[in-house]
Amino acid sequence: MTAISVRNLSKHFGKKRALDNVSLEIQRGEMVALIGASGSGKSTLIRHICGLEIGQAGQDRAGQSRIEVLGGAMQDGGRLAAKARNMRRNIGVVFQQFNLVGRMSVLSNVLLGNLGHIPGWRGTLGLFTAGEKQKAREALARVGIPEVAWQRASTLSGGQQQRAAIARTLVQRSNILLADEPIASLDPSSARRVMEILAAVNRDEKITCVVSLHQVEYARRYCPRTIALRDGRIVFDGPSSALTNQMLVELYGDNSEELILPDAPMQPAKPRRAPEPDRVPAFA
Numbered sequence: 001m002t003a004i005s006v007r008n009l010s011k012h013f014g015k016k017r018a019l020d021n022v023s024l025e026i027q028r029g030e031m032v033a034l035i036g037a038s039g040s041g042k043s044t045l046i047r048h049i050c051g052l053e054i055g056q057a058g059q060d061r062a063g064q065s066r067i068e069v070l071g072g073a074m075q076d077g078g079r080l081a082a083k084a085r086n087m088r089r090n091i092g093v094v095f096q097q098f099n100l101v102g103r104m105s106v107l108s109n110v111l112l113g114n115l116g117h118i119p120g121w122r123g124t125l126g127l128f129t130a131g132e133k134q135k136a137r138e139a140l141a142r143v144g145i146p147e148v149a150w151q152r153a154s155t156l157s158g159g160q161q162q163r164a165a166i167a168r169t170l171v172q173r174s175n176i177l178l179a180d181e182p183i184a185s186l187d188p189s190s191a192r193r194v195m196e197i198l199a200a201v202n203r204d205e206k207i208t209c210v211v212s213l214h215q216v217e218y219a220r221r222y223c224p225r226t227i228a229l230r231d232g233r234i235v236f237d238g239p240s241s242a243l244t245n246q247m248l249v250e251l252y253g254d255n256s257e258e259l260i261l262p263d264a265p266m267q268p269a270k271p272r273r274a275p276e277p278d279r280v281p282a283f284a
């Protein structure tokens with residue numbers, strides 16, 4: 001079943017064409033990297049898929065623009081679908097930063113994943129059931145940080161914050177996880193840990209993951225498929241292992257430097273199976 005379908009999507013910001021007639025399909029259970037140099041349109045595409053931006057109507061070019069998520073229209077012909085708000089429940093989003101409410105405890109932040117599933121008044125008053133709290137603790141354990149549940153979110157390291165944000169998407173019970181540069185500001189070991197957790201969540205919970213990344217090495221290691229954008233257009237869509245450094249140089253010229261780690265080999269390494277996270281039980 002198709003998880004995400006994007007057809008003829010273009011987006012202009014003033015004279016800037018951020019997305020140029022993008023079409024793609026992502027099947028349920030896939031783990032896909034979105035790569036591209038700075039300004040290539042990765043965040044803009046992710047924001048459209050989760051209904052935070054509306055594309056151009058699209059009739060001027062190939063056809064009417066449309067985004068479907070799990071078979072339902074999220075936007076069509078430059079209009080947000082009436083059901084978009086409901087559909088967002090099914091989409092967990094992790095951003096590069098500003099993921100958590102810093103003054104709240106980590107557990108409270110994770111509990112916010114319940115908001116789409118409970119009456120508004122309960123969410124406003126922060127009234128969560130014992131069962132919901134238990135699930136939130138399990139989610140924190142799943143991402144390997146059960147011990148920080150009662151800390152203020154602002155005291156967490158960058159990697160821990162991203163892991164807590166992933167835990168919140170588990171509580172949300174989303175079928176799709178969109179991660180917009182989740183490792184951009186992390187040190188290499190925290191970045192690997194976050195990618196391992198995303199890969200484990202994709203593998204074990206069968207959550208479809210789309211991860212935008214700056215460095216292609218992470219795409220090759222953790223994502224079987226890569227979609228590469230340049231100036232708002234898809235310039236590669238295929239197995240990550242096929243995306244050699246040489247190909248990146250051909251696609252991006254000088255800008256390829258920001259996509260290739262300085263000590264990366266010219267040929268991609270064999271993709272590795274992501275190790276198990278700290279704690280084993282899959283989140284139910």
Ligand SMILES: Nc1ncnc2c1ncn2[C@@H]1O[C@H](COP(=O)(O)OP(=O)(O)OP(=O)(O)O)[C@@H](O)[C@H]1O
Pocket residue numbers: 013016017018036037038039040041042043044045
């Ligand atoms: N709200 C906005 N208003 C004006 N221009 C925008 C807006 N959002 C994005 N853009 C422009 O659209 C283009 C694509 O931006 P986008 O953030 O999607 O790129 P990106 O690939 O995610 O880049 P980065 O890796 O630096 O985050 C850029 O030229 C950017 O300046």
